[in-house]
Amino acid sequence: MINRLRQMAIFAKTIDHGSFRGAARELHLSPSVVSHHVSQLEEYLGVALIYRSTRKLTLTNEGQRLLTATRNMLDAVEGELQDLSATAGEPSGELRITLPSVLSLSHITDQIAAFSRAYPRITLTVDFSDTRRALIDDGFDLAIRMGAISKNSATSRTLFEVRRVLVASKDYLATRTVDNDPSALVDWEWLALAPVQNVPLSFKNKDGETKKIKPTLHMFTNDAQALHRLAHAGAGLAIVPEFLVAAGIDNGTMEIVLPEWELQSISVFAEWPANAPRHGLIHLMLNALSKAKF
Incomplete structure (x- = not known):
């Protein structure tokens, strides 16, 4: 029985790593020994557990059933060991x-x-x-x-x-008239994160009305904190996490644009x-x- 339990643990570790070599590296065994233990387990059970190819290992239906049972067993044992360890000292x-x-x-x-x-x-x-x-x-x-x-x-x-908000500096907004319509802002100076520069923006109000726009982008940056600082300096409109702009809203240097329209949270x-x-x-x-x- 001890040998079977060991073979099951090696089998599970092989699947976790996706290869005999990866499991062998963690278990400090040779790949051939790991493969041997899995083969011995398959021979004992009389079923194939893994389909082997030069690129990857794929579980059979029987292999998936055994993997689930093995992980439950290992989790239970590990949980007991952790509980016993906790009585001896703090986690480290x-x-x-x-x-x-x-x-x-x-x-x-x-x-x-x-x-x-x-x-x-x-x-x-x-x-x-x-x-x-x-x-x-x-x-x-x-x-x-x-x-x-x-x-x-x-x-x-x-x-x-994380709630996202459309913001701009108070000085920037002082030179413009803000209509309660996202479409009216398309031609304003928009600042954007480079990874999401081509994604259309979707706004939704409390009545459930949705409006999608694809504004003309004026400046790109790859850093959300820099995006906020640029907007704070008056470079244009920016969509940022609410926690970034909270201080600016409180002290009056920044304003939420279109407060009645919500953006999708992150x-x-x-x-x-x-x-x-x-x-x-x-x-x-x-x-x-x-x-x-x-």
Whole structure:
């Protein structure tokens, strides 16, 4: 029975990594040994678990059933080990997180700081970057992303929504007349993020009326904080996260344009590796962020 349990764990690790070589590297075994254990498990069960090709491994129906059962078993064992470990001391280790740089000015930074205070033995590396980091290739345990669509799956979770607002400086608006119609703004000086420069804008009012426009873009930048600063300096209209412009609205230097029209919010969601332990540091951080009120 011990050998079967070991073979099942090796089988699951092989699927997590997508190759015998990847599993072998983590398990400190040779690829041939890993392949042998999976073959032995298939021989014992009398079914094929994996279709092998030169490019990838594909699960059979029987392999998918066994993988689900194996992961449930491993999660249960790991959970018990974590609970026993917790009685002996605080969680410890290293956790590497990557986030868009604009979120450095959001409340998620406060939540990460609170997590650090609650778990002083966990060493955090927090990468705020405008370059989208690869989760596995760049060596991160957890990635916080921003996108127009909420994401919830076995390896992703929506954390909160960010309201977007159309803003301009008070000085810029003093020279123009603002009609309560998005279409009237098409020829104004628009500032935009370079990655989304060709995306039409959709506005919706409280009556459910929707208007789509594709304004003439005047300036591009690849940084949301720079976009806000340019708008603050009077360069034109910009769509930014509400938390970026809150201070400017409060002190009267910035104004929300078309306050009766709403833009689609942006989802902030987390992504993590498929083989992340359910009771490990990654999920400890996820649970802390998910319980927070943003």
